[in-house]
Amino acid sequence: MSSFSKAGHLVSLLNKSDFKILKVFASSLKNRQVLNLTTLSQYSSLGQGLIEHHLERLVKFGLISKSNLGYTLLVTGLDIYVLKILSNKNIITALGPQVGIGKEAEVYLARDSSDQNRVLKMFRLGRSSFKQIKRKRDVNTAINSWLLLNIDTAKKEYDILTNLKDSSNSFPNPLCRSFHCIVMDAIYGNRLSDTENLNDPELVFDRIIDNITIAYHKGYINGDLNEYNILVDDDNVSILDWPQAVKIDAINADAVLTRDIQNITKYFSKKFGIEKDSHKIIGNVKRNASKT
Ligand SMILES: Nc1ncnc2c1ncn2[C@@H]1O[C@H](COP(=O)(O)OP(=O)(O)O)[C@@H](O)[C@H]1O
Ligand SMILES: [Mg+2]
Numbered sequence: 546m547s548s549f550s551k552a553g554h555l556v557s558l559l560n561k562s563d564f565k566i567l568k569v570f571a572s573s574l575k576n577r578q579v580l581n582l583t584t585l586s587q588y589s590s591l592g593q594g595l596i597e598h599h600l601e602r603l604v605k606f607g608l609i610s611k612s613n614l615g616y617t618l619l620v621t622g623l624d625i626y627v628l629k630i631l632s633n634k635n636i637i638t639a640l641g642p643q644v645g646i647g648k649e650a651e652v653y654l655a656r657d658s659s660d661q662n663r664v665l666k667m668f669r670l671g672r673s674s675f676k677q678i679k680r681k682r683d684v685n686t687a688i689n690s691w692l693l694l695n696i697d698t699a700k701k702e703y704d705i706l707t708n709l710k711d712s713s714n715s716f717p718n719p720l721c722r723s724f725h726c727i728v729m730d731a732i733y734g735n736r737l738s739d740t741e742n743l744n745d746p747e748l749v750f751d752r753i754i755d756n757i758t759i760a761y762h763k764g765y766i767n768g769d770l771n772e773y774n775i776l777v778d779d780d781n782v783s784i785l786d787w788p789q790a791v792k793i794d795a796i797n798a799d800a801v802l803t804r805d806i807q808n809i810t811k812y813f814s815k816k817f818g819i820e821k822d823s824h825k826i827i828g829n830v831k832r833n834a835s836k837t
Contacts, residue, residue: 553640555606555621556628562599565589567626570609570618571724574692579615623692624667627723631655636721636728637663644731647773647786649698654731662731663720666702668695668788695725702788703727705765712763715756715783732785734778737812738771745780746817752782753809754826762834765790766798770805772812802827 559567569588570580577584586596600616603609608622631637641654649670655663671691699722706719706729718730743749753775760767767774767790774786791801806823813819 553628555608555625556632558606559625559629562589562591562595563603564626564629565591566596566599566603567608567618567622567629570616571623571626574618574696578690579612579617581615585616618692620669620692620695623724624726627667627726630723631665631726631728637665640665649788655728664729664731666699666727666729668699668725670695670698692725698788699725699727702786705787705790709760709763709765709787713756713759715752715781716760716787717783717785732776732778732783734776734781734783736773737775737777737782738773740777743777743780743817746813746819748780749777749782750809750813750817750819750821752780753784754806754830756782756784757805758830758833760784760790761793761802761830764793766793766802767805768801771808772816802830806830 566585566589569585573580573584573588582593582596582600585591585600586593589596591599600609600611603622604611604616606621608619608625610617610619628637628640635658637655638658639656641656643651644654644664645652650666650668653665653667655665657663671694703719703722706717706727709716710718717732720728720730722728737749757767757770765787767784767787769786769789770784774784776783776785791798793802795801803823806826810821810823810826813821
């Protein structure tokens with residue numbers, strides 16, 4: 546079971562006091578790496594005897610860890626806390642299966658109170674490098690800086706998606722962010738990488754370039770544009786995955802745009818036999834973006 550499906554199950558097992566404690570951990574993440582009994586008791590308003598009982602449960606469930614320095618929040622603990630917030634606010638009422646796993650996130654299907662499909666993108670940045678950090682001595686600090694990195698990355702993608710929101714239907718529509726989780730509308734379609742046949746590959750190609758142009762006009766270059774970050778549904782395209790986007794005035798903007806466009810032209814050439822001049826397209830993107 547991945548850590549997040551475990552989280553879905555655990556939400557129902559935890560009680561009010563357990564969540565009070567998770568809230569203390571989550572709210573102090575930025576300032577404190579490790580919390581001791583006195584601090585936890587003070588901020589949760591639970592007496593020391595009671596709090597020890599709950600901390601033991603949270604350790605047993607794998608939501609926090611205990612060391613001789615004190616207690617530290619683990620990623621499943623933050624997952625659970627986020628799920629609880631989202632369900633209290635009726636932003637999601639049911640959690641579905643995992644629909645995607647990418648380089649930096651796990652993506653889950655969810656429902657809201659009016660039965661609309663949503664997805665939760667839970668950031669899991671640095672999974673492998675974190676394993677190396679974990680081997681080092683300061684495990685507690687490593688865990689929390691890893692959580693903070695994921696929160697910052699979620700915030701970055703959420704802000705970019707919010708800026709792109711009204712410019713096209715081909716970017717994920719962000720609904721809210723909580724810590725390291727972005728809630729978005731679910732997009733239908735398959736990854737371009739999994740799509741063997743397209744009705745009209747030329748049209749799909751043009752739509753991808755049109756949306757790169759729209760994003761460029763809004764000031765962003767995706768920076769990780771490839772067949773895994775594009776969903777296609779008939780001839781409609783969606784371009785996902787924006788946390789690494791660079792601003793068009795960044796020093797490396799031209800290199801990033803060139804790489805993005807070349808990824809797409811090479812892919813369409815190899816897979817669908819469509820030959821395009823990437824340099825011409827790059828010129829068009831810049832020219833058309835300034836006109837739109
Ligand atoms: N809004 C969405 N609707 C449907 N599926 C999505 C959505 N966002 C992401 N996915 C799925 O999850 C996968 C990983 O998401 P992505 O944003 O690319 O994160 P990563 O940074 O981990 O690559 C995607 O390839 C896609 O299959
Ligand atoms: Mg991706």
